[in-house]
Amino acid sequence: MTRTIRIEISKNGRIEMDFLGFPGETCLDEEENLTRILRSLGLWAVPITIERKDVERIKRELGAEEERRKEVKAE
Numbered sequence: 001m002t003r004t005i006r007i008e009i010s011k012n013g014r015i016e017m018d019f020l021g022f023p024g025e026t027c028l029d030e031e032e033n034l035t036r037i038l039r040s041l042g043l044w045a046v047p048i049t050i051e052r053k054d055v056e057r058i059k060r061e062l063g064a065e066e067e068r069r070k071e072v073k074a075e
Helices: 026-040 055-074
Strands: 004-009 015-020
Touching: 015 026
Parallel strands: none
Antiparallel strands: 004 015
């Protein structure tokens, strides 16, 4: 699965990040790297909550990625 970081910023400034395709705890390392980069740009993104994905959610995400790959190959 391709590693992807989805970032959504709401109108009130809340930042939501979703890490897809990162095995194990590597997503936490990437979150720290991203936070450090944002701080170097003057943006402070402080994690308030971290939601760990359960096995079922990961399977759904992997399935969705596989479907996208099939669609691209079919074209």
